[in-house]
Amino acid sequence: EVQLVESGGGLVQPGGSLRLSCAASGFTFSSYEMNWVRQAPGKGLEWVSYITSSGSTIYYADSVKGRFTISRDNAKNSLYLQINTLRAEDTAVYYCARGMGTFDYWGQGTLVTVSS
Amino acid sequence: EIVLTQSPATLSLSPGERATLSCRASQSVSSYLAWYQQKPGQAPRLFMYDASKRATGIPPRFSGSGSGTDFTLTISSLEPEDFAVYYCQQRSNWPLTFGGGTKVEIK
Numbered sequence: 001e002v003q004l005v006e007s008g009g010g011l012v013q014p015g016g017s018l019r020l021s022c023a024a025s026g027f028t029f030s031s032y033e034m035n036w037v038r039q040a041p042g043k044g045l046e047w048v049s050y051i052t053s054s055g056s057t058i059y060y061a062d063s064v065k066g067r068f069t070i071s072r073d074n075a076k077n078s079l080y081l082q083i084n085t086l087r088a089e090d091t092a093v094y095y096c097a098r099g100m101g102t103f104d105y106w107g108q109g110t111l112v113t114v115s116s
Numbered sequence: 117e118i119v120l121t122q123s124p125a126t127l128s129l130s131p132g133e134r135a136t137l138s139c140r141a142s143q144s145v146s147s148y149l150a151w152y153q154q155k156p157g158q159a160p161r162l163f164m165y166d167a168s169k170r171a172t173g174i175p176p177r178f179s180g181s182g183s184g185t186d187f188t189l190t191i192s193s194l195e196p197e198d199f200a201v202y203y204c205q206q207r208s209n210w211p212l213t214f215g216g217g218t219k220v221e222i223k
Contacts, residue, residue: 044214044217046214061211101212102165102166102205102207107159
């Protein structure tokens, strides 16, 4: 059974940093592209970042470019999102999602709250 | 950036009725469009991909159609578990984008 489990969310002050993790199991993680997608409270879905199976190609949404860094460790079956210089508008549930353009499996999400 | 516009924002229907959800793209996305269902407090779930292909485990009462800029998700006869928010999403161009969602609520 495919499982994606996010962790690392929490309350952080504006300008702060967090590192989100996504632990994958039930499939060959190193063979799949992965993404981060976020959802602000009561709002719709926003794609954040994408990384290829090898990590060689990475894309970001303009709203996070220069502040967020996606990475992966295939030996640990894990996906990461380093988020820096956090703003109030980054408050959201952050989901990791598998797939190249179409997200066929999602984690349950981890909540990031940016507030002083 | 490709903008996806979903309509209506809310659809109020009764169980057993037919639901028709629309997604319009600001430029052609070919058939690279997916639909997701999201229930309160849950992660989204893939329902349709490449416009008309049902994801694993999705019942045949769900169908998708369209290409280019106009797409439709149809639920032929609403079951109680179908009341949720539905999002369309394109993978034709970066950045990947989602529509604003259509909430299907019980009338």
